Amino acid sequence: MNSSYKINLAKASITAAGNENNGIKDDKPYFEAVYPRNVSTVVDDTAILKCVVKNKGDRTVSWMRKRDLHILTSNNFLYTGDQRFSVIHPQDSDDWNLKIEYVQPKDAGTYECQVNTEPKINYAVNLDVGSPNLQFFDVFDRHEAARAKIIGSQELHIKKGSTISLTCTVNIYGSAISWYHGTQIVNFDSERGGISLEQEKTETGTTSRLLLTRASFRDGGNYSCVPVGALSASVIVHVLNGEIPQAMQTSDAVYPPRPTVFILLLALSTFCNFLSIQHITTEVNNFLLHR
Numbered sequence: 001m002n003s004s005y006k007i008n009l010a011k012a013s014i015t016a017a018g019n020e021n022n023g024i025k026d027d028k029p030y031f032e033a034v035y036p037r038n039v040s041t042v043v044d045d046t047a048i049l050k051c052v053v054k055n056k057g058d059r060t061v062s063w064m065r066k067r068d069l070h071i072l073t074s075n076n077f078l079y080t081g082d083q084r085f086s087v088i089h090p091q092d093s094d095d096w097n098l099k100i101e102y103v104q105p106k107d108a109g110t111y112e113c114q115v116n117t118e119p120k121i122n123y124a125v126n127l128d129v130g131s132p133n134l135q136f137f138d139v140f141d142r143h144e145a146a147r148a149k150i151i152g153s154q155e156l157h158i159k160k161g162s163t164i165s166l167t168c169t170v171n172i173y174g175s176a177i178s179w180y181h182g183t184q185i186v187n188f189d190s191e192r193g194g195i196s197l198e199q200e201k202t203e204t205g206t207t208s209r210l211l212l213t214r215a216s217f218r219d220g221g222n223y224s225c226v227p228v229g230a231l232s233a234s235v236i237v238h239v240l241n242g243e244i245p246q247a248m249q250t251s252d253a254v255y256p257p258r259p260t261v262f263i264l265l266l267a268l269s270t271f272c273n274f275l276s277i278q279h280i281t282t283e284v285n286n287f288l289l290h291r
Contacts, residue, residue, distance in 0.1 A: 051113035146230035168225030
């Protein structure tokens, strides 16, 4: 009877151990809610949205922008052409923070940190963007006016299918820069695709580089670099079909003669013809007089 009791006790111990190993709650990914879900910042500042994932394992952590359901990041990979976004993930840490540089009013809204479990779990963070108290008169009171400048010629000729590269510099520290195509702000997440932005901030100013791959005719037109607190700059892009003449690829392009030059040439030609006719008339008169 004692042996039977020992066997039953052993079976109970094995069963309990199995339930414990299969049902440990900590084995599943979960969010550690130690940071606020509401983040406030101002235009041109940097925002960091915190997300701590415990027991991630081999699963994927993504950040999604709620207003358009756009996946911005997946683990350490960026899935948007807007280079202002990035992931801060120190090695061997549980932090998967979303960093947004040069924050703009359009960035306000809800962002979700997601883990691809079954079912999927998410952690929402709300971003509020306010307006800074900029003293614009202080900016323009400097020795050198605050302004944007697009590197190169004011007219750019690009072959269809190639890459449009526009570089804009602003001579004030930390200025946020927006790009416009015509009257519309450039949408880095549009269906067109192939649009990206690179920005660099230094002590002397800000540089922004706009790239559009696989240029088509609809990409032609006026592009404006519009900084905060400084004068804007524009460039006209012409997308051409076929080879581009060498003279049109630089600011030293040779342009057709102006109308005034054409008129002068025409007048000179007419005058030469007049002299030629007068000379012939004189020769004929001399011939008739000597007969």
